[in-house]
Amino acid sequence: MQTRALDIIRGNWRNGFTIPTSKLYPFQWLWDSGFVAMGNGIYNLPQAIEEIDKMFSGQWANGMVPHILFHSEKESTYFPNFDFWNSNVNPGAPLFPKSSGITQPPVFGFVLKALLENHPDDESLKEFTKKIFPKIKAFHKFLYTYRDHNREGLFHIFHPWESGRDNSPIWDNSLDRIVIDKKRLPEYTRRDTNLADASERPTTDQYNRYVYLLELGKKYRYDGKEIAKESPFLIQDSMMNAILIKSNDSLIEIASDLKLDAGQIKEWQQLSKSNYDQKFWNEDLGLYVGYDLRNDKQMLHREIGGIAPLFAQIPDQEKASRINDYLKSIAERGYYLCPSYDVDSPNFDSKRYWRGPIWPQMNWMIYKGLLHYNFADTADIVKNDLITLIHKLGFYEYFEAQKELVETLQKGYGGNNFSWTASSYIHLNSIT
Numbered sequence: 001m002q003t004r005a006l007d008i009i010r011g012n013w014r015n016g017f018t019i020p021t022s023k024l025y026p027f028q029w030l031w032d033s034g035f036v037a038m039g040n041g042i043y044n045l046p047q048a049i050e051e052i053d054k055m056f057s058g059q060w061a062n063g064m065v066p067h068i069l070f071h072s073e074k075e076s077t078y079f080p081n082f083d084f085w086n087s088n089v090n091p092g093a094p095l096f097p098k099s100s101g102i103t104q105p106p107v108f109g110f111v112l113k114a115l116l117e118n119h120p121d122d123e124s125l126k127e128f129t130k131k132i133f134p135k136i137k138a139f140h141k142f143l144y145t146y147r148d149h150n151r152e153g154l155f156h157i158f159h160p161w162e163s164g165r166d167n168s169p170i171w172d173n174s175l176d177r178i179v180i181d182k183k184r185l186p187e188y189t190r191r192d193t194n195l196a197d198a199s200e201r202p203t204t205d206q207y208n209r210y211v212y213l214l215e216l217g218k219k220y221r222y223d224g225k226e227i228a229k230e231s232p233f234l235i236q237d238s239m240m241n242a243i244l245i246k247s248n249d250s251l252i253e254i255a256s257d258l259k260l261d262a263g264q265i266k267e268w269q270q271l272s273k274s275n276y277d278q279k280f281w282n283e284d285l286g287l288y289v290g291y292d293l294r295n296d297k298q299m300l301h302r303e304i305g306g307i308a309p310l311f312a313q314i315p316d317q318e319k320a321s322r323i324n325d326y327l328k329s330i331a332e333r334g335y336y337l338c339p340s341y342d343v344d345s346p347n348f349d350s351k352r353y354w355r356g357p358i359w360p361q362m363n364w365m366i367y368k369g370l371l372h373y374n375f376a377d378t379a380d381i382v383k384n385d386l387i388t389l390i391h392k393l394g395f396y397e398y399f400e401a402q403k404e405l406v407e408t409l410q411k412g413y414g415g416n417n418f419s420w421t422a423s424s425y426i427h428l429n430s431i432t
C-alpha cells in the first residue's frame with residue numbers, strides 16, 4: 001500500500017507540483033501542497049523542495065500565498081478558473097502564475113520542520129531552508145498585517161474557502177447574512193457537480209454565496225483591510241490560527257538551529273498565544289470554537305477546527321483531556337474518528353464534504369497532537385481508523401464517518417487517487 005500511495009503522488013505530479021486529484025482539482029492548492037510535500041518528502045526530497053518552491057513562485061508582493069496557483073491556463077474542468085478570479089486587479093499579484101485572490105492555512109512552517117527532521121544532514125535542504133524561510137515569514141507577516149486589524153495576533157478570513165473547510169456548518173450563519181440578488185451576481189457554471197456526486201458537494205445556495213464573497217474581494221483588489229469593512233463574512237478561525245501558531249513555533253526552532261532571524265516571529269507568536277485561549281476556548285462545549293467578528297461572538301459549534309489546536313499544543317493538559325474525552329465518546333458511539341462536524345447536530349451530514357465526513361490530513365494533525373499529550377490510545381484510534389478506511393475504501397478525498405454505513409460502501413467520497421490521502425498514509429506509516 002505504501003508503494004501504491006507513492007504511485008498516486010507520482011501520477012498526480014505535474015511540472016514541479018502535485019495536483020490534489022485529476023479533473024476535480026487540476027491545479028496547485030496551498031495546504032494540499034504542504035501536506036503532500038511532507039509525506040512525499042520522506043522518499044522524494046527533491047520533489048518536495050520543488051513543490052514548496054513552486055508554491056512560493058505565486059507569492060504576492062504583500063506576502064500572501066494564494067490558495068490556488070493556475071500553472072496551466074489550459075485546464076477547463078475547474079470553476080472558478082483564473083479568469084474569473086482576475087487576481088491581477090491587485091498590482092502585487094504576479095502575472096504568472098495566475099492565482100486565486102484568497103489564501104489557505106499557513107502550513108509551510110511545520111512542513112519545512114518535518115522535512116528537516118526527516119533529513120537532518122541534507123545540505124540541499126539546508127540551502128533551500130535559508131532561501132524559503134524569509135518567504136514563509138513574509139506570508140505570516142501578511143496575515144498579521146492585512147488580516148488582524150485589532151492587533152490581537154489572531155487573523156481573520158473573509159471567504160470560507162480560505163479555511164480549507166469549505167461548506168462546514170460553522171459558516172452557515174455568516175453566509176445566511178448575504179442577500180443574493182441574482183441580477184447582480186455574475187453568471188457562472190459550476191464544474192464540480194459534473195465530476196463528483198452533487199449530494200456530496202456544497203449546495204447551489206452556498207455556491208452563490210461563495211461567488212458573492214469572491215466578487216467582494218475582487219471589488220477591493222483582494223485587499224484585506226478594505227474587504228473587512230464591508231464583508232458580511234469576517235471570521236477568526238480556530239484551526240487556521242492554531243496552524244499559524246504551530247508554523248511559527250517551527251520557524252522559531254528552525255531559526256535557532258540554522259542561525260536565521262526569528263525576531264519578529266517571536267513577537268507575533270507571543271501575541272497570538274496570549275490571546276488564543278481567551279478568544280477561542282468555550283468552557284461549556286469543552287472545545288475551541290471560531291469567532292465571528294461581524295457580531296462579536298464565539299460561534300458555538302463542535303467541529304474539527306476546535307480539536308485541531310491539540311496539534312499546536314495550545315491547550316493545557318486539562319483542556320486537552322476534555323477534548324480527548326470528547327473524541328473517545330464519539331468513537332464509542334459507532335463513528336470513525338474524527339468526524340468533521342458535531343455528530344449530534346441536525347446539521348451533521350456524514351456524506352457532504354465538511355459537514356461530517358472524515359478528512360485524512362485532519363486525522364494526521366490530530367494524531368500528532370494527541371501523541372504530544374500522551375493520549376496514545378485515542379491517537380491510535382485516529383491513526384488506525386484512517387488506515388482502515390483507506391484499506392477498505394481506497395485513496396479517496398474524504399470518507400464516511402458512520403461505521404455501520406461504511407460496511408455498505410465500496411468506495412470513499414469525492415475525488416479518487418487523492419494526493420493528501422496518499423501523503424497522510426505515507427506519513428502515518430513511516431514515522432510516529
Ligand code: GLC
Pocket residue numbers: 020025029030031032163164165166
Ligand atoms: C476543497 C477542500 C480544500 C482543499 C481543496 C483541494 O476545496 O475543501 O480544503 O484544499 O478542495 O483539495
